[in-house]
Amino acid sequence: MTEKEILNLIKNSKNILLITHVNPDGDTLGCASALKCVIKDNLNINCDILVQIKDNFNFPTTYNFLPHIKDAINLSQLKDGYDLIITLDTASIDRIIDKAHTLFEKCTNTIVIDHHKTNPGFGKINYIEGGISSTAEVMFNLFKKLDIKITSDMALGLYAGLLTDTGCFKYESTTTDSFQMASNLIKTGINISDIADKCYTNKPKNMILFQNYLVSSAKFILNDKIAYTLITKDIIEKFKAKDEYTEGICETLRSISAVEAAFVLKESDYGTKISIRTKEVNAIEIAQKFNGGGHKRAAGCTIKANINQAAEKLIEETKKILK
Numbered sequence: 505m506t507e508k509e510i511l512n513l514i515k516n517s518k519n520i521l522l523i524t525h526v527n528p529d530g531d532t533l534g535c536a537s538a539l540k541c542v543i544k545d546n547l548n549i550n551c552d553i554l555v556q557i558k559d560n561f562n563f564p565t566t567y568n569f570l571p572h573i574k575d576a577i578n579l580s581q582l583k584d585g586y587d588l589i590i591t592l593d594t595a596s597i598d599r600i601i602d603k604a605h606t607l608f609e610k611c612t613n614t615i616v617i618d619h620h621k622t623n624p625g626f627g628k629i630n631y632i633e634g635g636i637s638s639t640a641e642v643m644f645n646l647f648k649k650l651d652i653k654i655t656s657d658m659a660l661g662l663y664a665g666l667l668t669d670t671g672c673f674k675y676e677s678t679t680t681d682s683f684q685m686a687s688n689l690i691k692t693g694i695n696i697s698d699i700a701d702k703c704y705t706n707k708p709k710n711m712i713l714f715q716n717y718l719v720s721s722a723k724f725i726l727n728d729k730i731a732y733t734l735i736t737k738d739i740i741e742k743f744k745a746k747d748e749y750t751e752g753i754c755e756t757l758r759s760i761s762a763v764e765a766a767f768v769l770k771e772s773d774y775g776t777k778i779s780i781r782t783k784e785v786n787a788i789e790i791a792q793k794f795n796g797g798g799h800k801r802a803a804g805c806t807i808k809a810n811i812n813q814a815a816e817k818l819i820e821e822t823k824k825i826l827k
Contacts (some may be wrong), residue, residue: 507649510631513613514543517588520551523608524576524592527747527777528555528564530668530703531638532593535617537570537661538643539592542652544572552577556601557747558649564748569702570664571657577714579603588613591627593639593665595620595797598806601774617642619669621787622797637677640665644685659692663699671755672700677799714743715753718768728762729826730819734811735770754781754802765790765822769815775806776814785825793821 518541524532536553543551552574555563560578568574579602585792590609594600594616594742600608616627619642621634627715633642640662647654654662666686672679673686677809690696722733735750743749750768757766765787768779778796780803787803794817798803807814 506644507631510615510629510646511650511716513588513615513629514549515547517613519547519586519588520549520609521586521589522551522553522592523589523594523600523604524553524555524602525594526556527750528567529593529748529751530567531640533564533567533570533573534661534663534665534668535592535639535643536576537567537572538640538658538665539590540572541655541658541661542647545657546652554579554582554604556604558602562748564744564746566703566706566748567664569699581613582607588615590615590617592617592643593620594618595623595804596795597626598795613791616647620797620799622792622803635677637675637679637682638665638669641667641682641685644689646810654689654692656692656694659689659694662700663689663694663696664703667696668703668809672704675801697751710743710745711749713746714739714749715756717743719756722757724763725819726823726826728760729764730767730822731757731760731763731765732767732769732815732819733757734815735768736811737771740771742775750779756783759785764826765816767815767822769811769818771807771811775808776811778805778807778814778818780804785822789825790818790822794818 522536540551542618543549555576558576582603589608614627615629618632619636619639623632636642718733722731724731754766756766764783765785766781770777782801791803791805794805794807798804
């Protein structure tokens with residue numbers, strides 16, 4: 505389906521749902537913000553953003569500065585009646601959970617917009633540019649092809665997505681196109697210093713204490729080539745930790761000189777969620793052992809087992825790859 509056909513489908517819809525992936529980050533939320541600016545503000549079509557949490561306690565407040573994100577709904581507020589559902593930065597259908605998963609599967613029209621190479625294309629319509637720096641860059645390219653003028657509100661979301669998914673422009677997926685995109689967004693009048701501050705230097709005290717605890721309790725094996733830390737429900741309760749509090753922990757462990765593969769394992773109602781960060785090893789190769797996916801240096805998966813069993817399985821497979 506062409507870009508114009510996607511736009512026509514949006515224009516002909518009356519009630520649209522934008523789904524951000526579980527454990528939402530700056531890219532998925534930034535894209536949802538920018539796309540709702542087009543759908544709601546420009547086209548005047550009813551549009552909801554779904555953040556996949558069961559209550560407002562775990563809402564990712566770091567990104568509250570983005571347009572429309574404060575008004576997002578959670579799983580308990582989700583109702584039927586959408587004639588179009590669009591997923592953003594969602595690498596596989598497993599990243600849609602609970603009632604949202606059921607709603608997506610029975611919806612007449614679904615669009616997947618993503619940048620993960622491993623995305624199998626699980627929507628009825630798939631707009632995927634695998635290997636691009638971020639879904640924000642995919643959406644920027646889409647808007648350009650459709651001659652949609654990017655407003656400063658849209659630019660806020662797109663820049664936040666680009667900034668966070670490129671690791672402040674240091675990941676290898678960053679290209680000259682990424683910098684050109686940033687340049688174009690800056691021309692809309694956004695304050696990139698302020699966006700960076702809000703994304704990275706506005707953390708609550710208990711988030712820092714939570715992260716420090718997990719880094720200090722990390723385990724190292726295979727001559728420090730593997731580092732991992734476990735987030736149990738008890739630890740989450742102890743620190744009153746929100747989902748967003750795990751951001752950056754895996755990167756910190758990977759930054760240790762001897763570490764080749766770093767993992768954060770988090771206990772959940774749906775199994776053990778795993779974040780993977782690597783140096784030379786292909787993170788996708790590890791994630792795909794458990795039906796996950798992602799990028800060469802950053803990937804994720806869910807293992808349907810308790811957290812200790814999941815750690816054993818993950819380490820066993822990683823040892824084989826490292827050897």
